[in-house]
Amino acid sequence: MNNHEFIDRLLQKPPNPRWIIVLCNILDGLDSKPKLYDDNFVREAVTWWREDFLLRLKAMKPKENEDDLLETSLTILGTPGAPSGIKPSSPKPDLRLKCRTSAPTTSSYTNAMLAATFVLRVLHPDDQADLGGDGELGAGPKYFMGYAVSQKVRIQPGEGIGKPGGIVFLAAFRDVAPLLTGATKANDVRDHLGLVHWEKNKAYVMLELNAGELTSLRQGRPTFVDAGSHRRFMAVASDPANQTKVDWGFTLDLDGFANTRTAVDGLPERVCERIEASNVSSIKLHPLGLVTAANRGMTPADDDEKYAKWLLERSKRSLADIETRMKEIV
Numbered sequence: 304m305n306n307h308e309f310i311d312r313l314l315q316k317p318p319n320p321r322w323i324i325v326l327c328n329i330l331d332g333l334d335s336k337p338k339l340y341d342d343n344f345v346r347e348a349v350t351w352w353r354e355d356f357l358l359r360l361k362a363m364k365p366k367e368n369e370d371d372l373l374e375t376s377l378t379i380l381g382t383p384g385a386p387s388g389i390k391p392s393s394p395k396p397d398l399r400l401k402c403r404t405s406a407p408t409t410s411s412y413t414n415a416m417l418a419a420t421f422v423l424r425v426l427h428p429d430d431q432a433d434l435g436g437d438g439e440l441g442a443g444p445k446y447f448m449g450y451a452v453s454q455k456v457r458i459q460p461g462e463g464i465g466k467p468g469g470i471v472f473l474a475a476f477r478d479v480a481p482l483l484t485g486a487t488k489a490n491d492v493r494d495h496l497g498l499v500h501w502e503k504n505k506a507y508v509m510l511e512l513n514a515g516e517l518t519s520l521r522q523g524r525p526t527f528v529d530a531g532s533h534r535r536f537m538a539v540a541s542d543p544a545n546q547t548k549v550d551w552g553f554t555l556d557l558d559g560f561a562n563t564r565t566a567v568d569g570l571p572e573r574v575c576e577r578i579e580a581s582n583v584s585s586i587k588l589h590p591l592g593l594v595t596a597a598n599r600g601m602t603p604a605d606d607d608e609k610y611a612k613w614l615l616e617r618s619k620r621s622l623a624d625i626e627t628r629m630k631e632i633v
Contacts, residue, residue: 306633309353320611326625327614328527328538335539339402339526342632349633352380378531382468402524404550409514411476418506427457456588458580465577470529476511478570489591495569497554499535499600511587522575525552529574542568561605
């Protein structure tokens with residue numbers, strides 16, 4: 304399978320909307336002003352996506368399907384180093400953080416994650432005890448329900464925010480702060496940050512980080528490689544005014560999209576390298592409590608097919624246009 308045949312596989316009938324979303328974002332980033340990357344970057348990324356997929360295809364298990372393998376390969380596309388079993392003619396390039404832009408002026412960033420993940424993998428054990436840790440869940444029920452007050456905590460030594468070799472999505476705290484005062488803050492943060500994977504009845508936290516402590520880390524505007532399999536990634540803002548903010552990407556507002564509002568841009572976002580415990584002296588923890596609203600992306604009003612169609616209509620492209628353009632590039 305060469306790259307042209309790989310594009311055919313992604314667009315085979317009936318096309319999976321997941322791959323239409325990715326291909327639309329690839330071309331949107333290429334056509335944006337300024338460009339987020341060039342044709343060579345797209346060609347390299349598609350080649351490595353294909354190679355990893357073919358390797359997994361050879362070892363596919365009976366209960367697996369090809370689309371799941373494609374998603375796995377896309378998810379790890381930005382991970383440095385070639386997958387085991389691939390012997391490339393040249394070393395795999397670091398595809399992360401391709402769109403390096405200057406750091407915007409902001410005093411603090413935020414990152415949001417599942418509360419259980421934060422407590423069990425990130426939070427310093429001493430601070431875990433201060434939050435009422437019970438040794439099983441890692442924190443008392445008040446923490447998980449979001450009733451704990453915001454407070455400064457530390458990352459446990461040797462751990463960090465983000466997976467090893469991965470990237471971390473960031474928003475400016477000033478943009479998120481207005482969402483942290485209401486009774487539905489977990490729902491509101493989910494919707495404004497485009498976190499379609501957040502689930503009802505699970506607890507989440509917001510982490511506030513000193514922007515000055517992150518200046519040594521590589522940062523930039525997210526590309527399709529950084530987004531991986533994120534199903535509501537939007538490479539380019541919809542509002543022309545937001546498109547001029549070249550140091551930031553923009554999230555998709557899930558509530559605005561589900562209710563077919565004209566304004567669907569969420570909040571500005573950036574990406575940086577994994578944040579190690581040694582990078583920050585402390586972080587401010589803002590418990591969000593439980594997501595109480597129904598899961599997003601599950602109805603005809605806001606599912607993958609609807610989003611793929613919206614991206615196609617916004618760009619005035621057809622599937623045939625995408626096929627032709629991608630094959631010209633790869």
